[in-house]
Amino acid sequence: MDTTKKIKQWKAFDFGPLTKKDSPKSTYSSKEINVSNKNISKPFVVRKSFNFHEKLSPKSISELAVHPKKIQEVEEWFKWNVCQNKSETSKFLLLSGPTGSGKTATVSVLCNILDISISEWVNPIDQEYEYRGMKQIDYFIEFLSESKYNSLFETSRRNRITLVKDFPNIVIQNPEQFFEILESCKYKTRQPIIFICTEASTARLNLQRTLFPDEILQKFDVTHISFNACAPSLMKIALKRAQELVKSNSDIFKQPSSRIIDAILASADGDIRNAMNQFHMATLLGCEDLPMTKIKSEEKSTKRKRPKDEHKLNSMTKDQNLGLFHGLGRVLNPKRRLIGTSWRLSHNIETLVDEFSGQPQTFASFLFENYLKYFGDITDVAKSAEVLSYSARFFENWERNETLVFALWISVLGLMIFNEHRVSKWTPIRAPTKIKTNRIQKELNVELNPEDYFYYNIIKKSDKYHRFKLES
Amino acid sequence: MLWADKYRPKDFSNLDYYKEQAANLKNLTKDGDFPHLLMYGPLGAGKKTRIMCILRELFGPGVERLKMEVMNFITPSNKKLEIMTINSSHHIEVNPSDVGIYDRVVVMDIIKNVAQSQQLNANATRDFKVIVLTDVDALTKDAQHALRRTMEKYISNCRIILCATSVSRVIPAIRSRCLCIRIPAPTEETIIEILQNTCKKEDLKLPSELAKRIAEVSNRNLRRALLICEACKVEQYPFTDNQKVPEPDWQVFIKKTADKILQNQSVETLSKVREDLYELLTNDIPSDIIFKTMLGELLKKCDASISARVVEEAARHEHRMAQGNKAIFHLESFVVKFMYIYQSMMQEMFAEF
Structure with a gap:
C-alpha cells in the first residue's frame, strides 16, 4: 500500500494538476498508469526513442575518427597493462588532446572490444559543505583506492579500469594534493587508472599542465598519449556515415545539402563532437538552412588549391587557438587601425598574452631572438630593448606566475607599441640561442679564469680553448 | 705546470705582499679554530693562495694532497647534477655556480654531507672540516639564503670559507655571519718585483722595461701578469725591451x-x-x-x-x-x-x- 502511494505521487507529476485526480487513491493500479502514460507521450514517441548520437557513436575501431596509429598506441597500452596480469605494469595512462578529438570514444570502444569494464569517477555535488562530513576529495580517494569491487551489474568481465575525466575542484586549485593521491594510488590500487585531460588554451584551465607536469609523469611512470585534433579526412568519413544513417531514416530527418556538409567540415576545426552536433541540427525537419558566412578568400595565395566559395557556419565559431608562430607574428608585426588622429592595436592583446601565459619565458625569449629583424629604426629598437631589459628583470622572479605574466605583458606591449618603422618582409623565426657555457674539465693544480685561456693556449701551444676570430 | 701555480706561496712566511695581514691571519688560526671567512678581492690578488695558507697552517701539508672528484646530486625535481670538486682529507672545494640555477641543492647537500660525516681518524688534528666555496657572488639568492641557514646549523663540525670578487652581491645575512677579509690587488711595483723573482728562479733575464709593460697590461692581476710573462717567453726569448706583449x-x-x-x-x-x-x-x-x-x-x-x-x-x-x-x-x-x-x-x- 505504501509503495503504491509513492508511485502514484511520483507519476502524478507527469499528469498535471493534482486537482484532476479526485478518484479514490486505491483504485489506481500500476498497469493503468502505464497505459495512460503511453497514450500521452504517443505523438513524440518516434522521435524521442531515436537517439541520434547513440546510433552514431562508434562501435568498432574502423568507425572511430581517430588516426589508426593512435588507436593502436592506446590498444597496445591496454593489452600490455590491463589484459595481462603482470606485476610490473604502468598504472596510469594520460590521454590529452583538444575537445572532440575522440579520446573518450577511443577508450570506450577499445574497452568494449577487449572486454574491459570501466568505472568512471563523477564529481558528487557537494551537499554537505566542506566542514561537515566527507569532503569531495575523500570520496575521490576512496573511489580510486577501493574500486576493486565488481560492479553489481556486470560480473562477467575480468579486467577493469578506472576512468577519471572529471577532476575534483580542490585538486585543480592545489595540484600538490593530487600528486599525493597519485602517490598513494600507485601502491593501493590494483586496476589501472586512465586520466583524460582536455587541452585548453588558457594556462589556468590547462589541467594537463598543472596536474601532470613532466616530473610527475616520470615519477609515477604515467604513459602519456596525446591526441591530435580530428583530421578533416577522418571527419569526412564520419560525416558520410552520419549521412547514411539519415538516409535510412528519411522519415524523421531531412538530408542536408552538400553545401552545409562542406561548411561543417570547413568550420569544425578538428572537433568531431561539434561537427556531429551541427550535423544533427542541420538534419532536423522543419528547420531552415543554418546561417553561414563566407570566408574571406585570400587573393594572394593562388598557389593553394581551395574551392572558391568556402563558407563557415555562424553557430560554429569558437575561440581561436593561436600557435606560437602565429602569436609571434602578431607581436612582431603589429597591425594598427586608425581612430581619428590616434591609433589602436587591432588585435586583442589580452587574449594574445593569455594564450602564452603558460610559458611566458619561452615566449619572451623567442621575442627577443627575433624582434630585431622587424624593426627599421634604431630609436624604436632602443625603446623596445629597454622594455625587454626591464621585463627580463621581472622574469627572474619565477616563483610567482603572476609576475611572469606581468613581465610578458610589458614585453609584448613594448614591442608592439614602439615598432613605428616596421619592416615587413619574410624572415624565418629563430629559436632562442641557448648560452651553454663550454665548461671544460678542470685540471688539478691549474687554475684559470676564462679570461686567461688565451695565454694558456699560447703557453701550451694548444687549441684547447676557444680562440676568437679577430680578422674581418 | 704553469708558473703561476708552480711558484705559488705555500705558507704565510712565503707570501710576497701584505705581510702584516698574513701575520694577522696566522694569529687568527693560532688557537686551531677560526670563524667562517669571506675572502673577497679582485681576480688574481691572491685570495685562493691565502685560503690554502690558512688550511696548511691548520692541517699541515696534508691539505696539498688534492684529488678531483665528481659529486652527484639530485634536485627535488629529479634532475641529476654533476659537479667537480677538489678535495683533500681535510677540506673540499667547490664552485656551486657551475650548475647554474640548481646551486641551492649543491650548497645544502655538500654542507650537510660534510657536516654529518665525523672525522674518523682519531689523531686528526682538528675536529672539523673546511668547505671552500668559490664564486659566491655568482650564487643565486635562493642558494645564498640556504647557505645562511645551513652555515649556522652546522658550525660545530665544519667551517666555511667563501671566496668572492665583490661582496655587493653577497646578501648581508651572509656577510654578517662571516669575518670579511679584503685582499686588494697588488700594486704594479709589487707585480714587477714578483715577475723579476720568478724569472730569476727560472733562470731567465727579464728586462725591467718589459716587466713594467707586462704589469701595466695585466691590470694589477698577478696571475695574469705571470701568465703573460710566460706567454712572452714562449713567443720570444731572450726577452727584448720592446717585445710585443700579447693582449687577450x-x-x-x-x-x-x-x-x-x-x-x-x-x-x-x-x-x-x-x-x-x-x-x-x-x-x-x-x-x-x-x-x-x-x-x-x-x-x-x-x-x-x-x-x-x-x-x-x-x-x-x-x-x-x-x-x-x-x-x-x-x-x-x-x-x-x-x-x-x-x-x-x-x-x-x-x-x-
Whole structure:
C-alpha cells in the first residue's frame, strides 16, 4: 500500500494538476498508469526513442575518427597493462588532446572490444559543505583506492579500469594534493587508472599542465598519449556515415545539402563532437538552412588549391587557438587601425598574452631572438630593448606566475607599441640561442679564469680553448 | 705546470705582499679554530693562495694532497647534477655556480654531507672540516639564503670559507655571519718585483722595461701578469725591451665590436653585435667584464658631451644585469641605447653646420 502511494505521487507529476485526480487513491493500479502514460507521450514517441548520437557513436575501431596509429598506441597500452596480469605494469595512462578529438570514444570502444569494464569517477555535488562530513576529495580517494569491487551489474568481465575525466575542484586549485593521491594510488590500487585531460588554451584551465607536469609523469611512470585534433579526412568519413544513417531514416530527418556538409567540415576545426552536433541540427525537419558566412578568400595565395566559395557556419565559431608562430607574428608585426588622429592595436592583446601565459619565458625569449629583424629604426629598437631589459628583470622572479605574466605583458606591449618603422618582409623565426657555457674539465693544480685561456693556449701551444676570430 | 701555480706561496712566511695581514691571519688560526671567512678581492690578488695558507697552517701539508672528484646530486625535481670538486682529507672545494640555477641543492647537500660525516681518524688534528666555496657572488639568492641557514646549523663540525670578487652581491645575512677579509690587488711595483723573482728562479733575464709593460697590461692581476710573462717567453726569448706583449683575444674582440658600434648605428650592426656578444658569453667571459671593457672602449672614442649620459645608462643596465642572469638582454639594450645617444649627437652636430 505504501509503495503504491509513492508511485502514484511520483507519476502524478507527469499528469498535471493534482486537482484532476479526485478518484479514490486505491483504485489506481500500476498497469493503468502505464497505459495512460503511453497514450500521452504517443505523438513524440518516434522521435524521442531515436537517439541520434547513440546510433552514431562508434562501435568498432574502423568507425572511430581517430588516426589508426593512435588507436593502436592506446590498444597496445591496454593489452600490455590491463589484459595481462603482470606485476610490473604502468598504472596510469594520460590521454590529452583538444575537445572532440575522440579520446573518450577511443577508450570506450577499445574497452568494449577487449572486454574491459570501466568505472568512471563523477564529481558528487557537494551537499554537505566542506566542514561537515566527507569532503569531495575523500570520496575521490576512496573511489580510486577501493574500486576493486565488481560492479553489481556486470560480473562477467575480468579486467577493469578506472576512468577519471572529471577532476575534483580542490585538486585543480592545489595540484600538490593530487600528486599525493597519485602517490598513494600507485601502491593501493590494483586496476589501472586512465586520466583524460582536455587541452585548453588558457594556462589556468590547462589541467594537463598543472596536474601532470613532466616530473610527475616520470615519477609515477604515467604513459602519456596525446591526441591530435580530428583530421578533416577522418571527419569526412564520419560525416558520410552520419549521412547514411539519415538516409535510412528519411522519415524523421531531412538530408542536408552538400553545401552545409562542406561548411561543417570547413568550420569544425578538428572537433568531431561539434561537427556531429551541427550535423544533427542541420538534419532536423522543419528547420531552415543554418546561417553561414563566407570566408574571406585570400587573393594572394593562388598557389593553394581551395574551392572558391568556402563558407563557415555562424553557430560554429569558437575561440581561436593561436600557435606560437602565429602569436609571434602578431607581436612582431603589429597591425594598427586608425581612430581619428590616434591609433589602436587591432588585435586583442589580452587574449594574445593569455594564450602564452603558460610559458611566458619561452615566449619572451623567442621575442627577443627575433624582434630585431622587424624593426627599421634604431630609436624604436632602443625603446623596445629597454622594455625587454626591464621585463627580463621581472622574469627572474619565477616563483610567482603572476609576475611572469606581468613581465610578458610589458614585453609584448613594448614591442608592439614602439615598432613605428616596421619592416615587413619574410624572415624565418629563430629559436632562442641557448648560452651553454663550454665548461671544460678542470685540471688539478691549474687554475684559470676564462679570461686567461688565451695565454694558456699560447703557453701550451694548444687549441684547447676557444680562440676568437679577430680578422674581418 | 704553469708558473703561476708552480711558484705559488705555500705558507704565510712565503707570501710576497701584505705581510702584516698574513701575520694577522696566522694569529687568527693560532688557537686551531677560526670563524667562517669571506675572502673577497679582485681576480688574481691572491685570495685562493691565502685560503690554502690558512688550511696548511691548520692541517699541515696534508691539505696539498688534492684529488678531483665528481659529486652527484639530485634536485627535488629529479634532475641529476654533476659537479667537480677538489678535495683533500681535510677540506673540499667547490664552485656551486657551475650548475647554474640548481646551486641551492649543491650548497645544502655538500654542507650537510660534510657536516654529518665525523672525522674518523682519531689523531686528526682538528675536529672539523673546511668547505671552500668559490664564486659566491655568482650564487643565486635562493642558494645564498640556504647557505645562511645551513652555515649556522652546522658550525660545530665544519667551517666555511667563501671566496668572492665583490661582496655587493653577497646578501648581508651572509656577510654578517662571516669575518670579511679584503685582499686588494697588488700594486704594479709589487707585480714587477714578483715577475723579476720568478724569472730569476727560472733562470731567465727579464728586462725591467718589459716587466713594467707586462704589469701595466695585466691590470694589477698577478696571475695574469705571470701568465703573460710566460706567454712572452714562449713567443720570444731572450726577452727584448720592446717585445710585443700579447693582449687577450677577447679584449681585442670587444674592441672590434665597439668599433662596429661606433662606425655605423643601424639595426644590421646591432644584429652583428648581438652575435659577437653571444660568442663572448658562450665562451665564459663574465658578463660584467664584457660590459666594463665595452664601456671603456666606447667612452674612449665618443665625445665628452655625451659620456655622462652614456655612463648613466651603463650604470642602470649594469645594475639590472647584476641582479638577473639574462645578461644578453641588458648588454644589447645598453648597446642600442648607446647607438641612439651617439646617433642623435652626430645629427645635432651636422645640424649646426
